[in-house]
Amino acid sequence: MKILLVDDSGTMRTIQKRCLSKLGIEDVTEAEDGVQALELFVASSFDIVLSDWNMPNMDGLQLLKEIRQRNKDIPVIMITTEAERARVVTAIQAGVSDYLVKPFTPDSLKSKLERWVTSNA
Secondary structure, three states: OEEEEEEHHHHEEEEHHHHHHHOOOEEEEOOOOOHHHHHHHHOOOOEEEEOOOOOOOOOOHHHHHHHHHHHHOOOOOEEEEOHHHHHHHHHHHHHHOEEEEOOOOOHHHHHHHHHHHHOOO
């Protein structure tokens, strides 16, 4: 499984990569903002995108919209501190596949990934 991990916090990327590694997922490409992520997304293929919402240059919502213009099927999981109902609804309307609020447990990340790996198998 090839994952595009997008978060402006190097610490959060490290934590998420550690969680993914514990799940046996080592093929992870990192991006620190939506602009870099979109460039990587266009240049390569990924099975799942994990993205933060609040980032400089291009936020996760705009990245989601850009990805959906190019690929309507790839699972995009928003991993963010944005827990307000209105924000979740906005993400769903934009085409997010799933939503995980920080802080999260490795088990909650695992269940989200398993859900989308199984449904796309």
